[in-house]
Amino acid sequence: MTASPKGRICLLPRRARPFFAGHPWVYRASIARIEGKPDAADEVSVFSAEGAFIARGLFNPSSNIVVRLYRWEDEPLDEAFWRSKIRAAAHLRGGVLALGDPGAACRLVFSEGDGLSGLTVDRYDRWLVANISSLAVHKRREMLLEILREVTGCEGILARPDRATADKEGMARGDASILGNIPDGPVGVLENGLKYEVDLVGGQKTGFYCDQRDNRKAVARFCAGGRVLDLFCYTGGFSLNALRHGAASGTVGIDSSAAAIAQARRNASLNGLDRAEFRAADAHEALADLAEKGETFGVVICDPPKYAGQAKDREVAMRGYRRLNAAALRVLQPGGILATCSCSGLVDRASFAAMLGQVAEETRRPIQILEQRGQAADHPVSAACPESDYLKCFLCRVG
Known part of the structure; x- marks a missing residue:
């Protein structure tokens, strides 16, 4: 496959600044014209409306991201x-x-x-x-x-x-x-002194969520002596860290995937933490059932999947986060800790914090944000691409 440019992408006026700054995604709305006849996956060069070279990238006319940029020197992607x-x-x-x-x-x-x-x-x-x-x-x-x-x-x-x-x-x-x-x-892998089994072939995404490594340990500091509810627990990462660091009253992990729950139980046994309880259930239904039974927890962890995959999903996603966190507070003890996460890159930290303010108003319970955390350091954030700062993990005390 040749690395020489097969086309020239010319941008509209006043659209080039993010790309000069290093943002890698060129959407169709920024493109004035395409010169040449590049095929999907071909290498192309991108130029400003004034004709200044910006970067080299790879072309896909069918994608929302028409060009992905990789090299800001006029050199080949070889x-x-x-x-x-x-x-x-x-x-x-x-x-x-x-x-x-x-x-x-x-x-x-x-x-x-x-x-x-x-x-x-x-x-x-x-x-x-x-x-x-x-x-x-x-x-x-x-x-x-x-x-x-x-x-x-x-x-x-x-x-x-x-x-x-x-x-x-x-x-x-x-x-x-x-x-x-x-x-x-x-x-078998080792993280924070705990053993996990990772299914490379059948697991979600790549099999494990390394981005929460430091957050699992951080949340565990607040779990000593209390009972912990771990929603969307996958294979038990937050639950096992909580038990290892003193959740004396036990943990309850909830996930809709029966395969993930089975693996979570095996991970608990690997670490001699059989006090961990795991249930295959829908998180919202489980929260409603727990609230109806009057069960409460000292720590509630919410780590849902991505709610906003595209910009048009953002408003619906914010309503989903609000609904989830309001339901979580129904089973959280006064003075308890809410660890709530969003892995949607389209939801920024300010919006996520504002959502918690709405939850506080709706539930009539004060929420103090103790820590605002993100993904682990092996998921570095590009300063030129704010979307790469995708993971929010807020540790809150709820009155």
């Missing part, structure tokens, strides 16, 4: 370029953050956060799982997987299209690739 970006990402995790220990789980490549829009890679011990959200990256996957194996020395890589964006990008959801060997069963 194999050497991709290798340098992946090496830099790996050095950040291993050389700077010291997350490369045997058995560790970490995000090795974080898409826009590492200047590799459309490519997310998680490392689980000696294996990698790549989640691809760009057709152009997907078409370069053989080269990228070889570079990943060369840089990391891993035993095997599983790469698959991101389910949420596959249709929009023109990728077949089931078009997975394997390089090397992938284990038949789950892989």
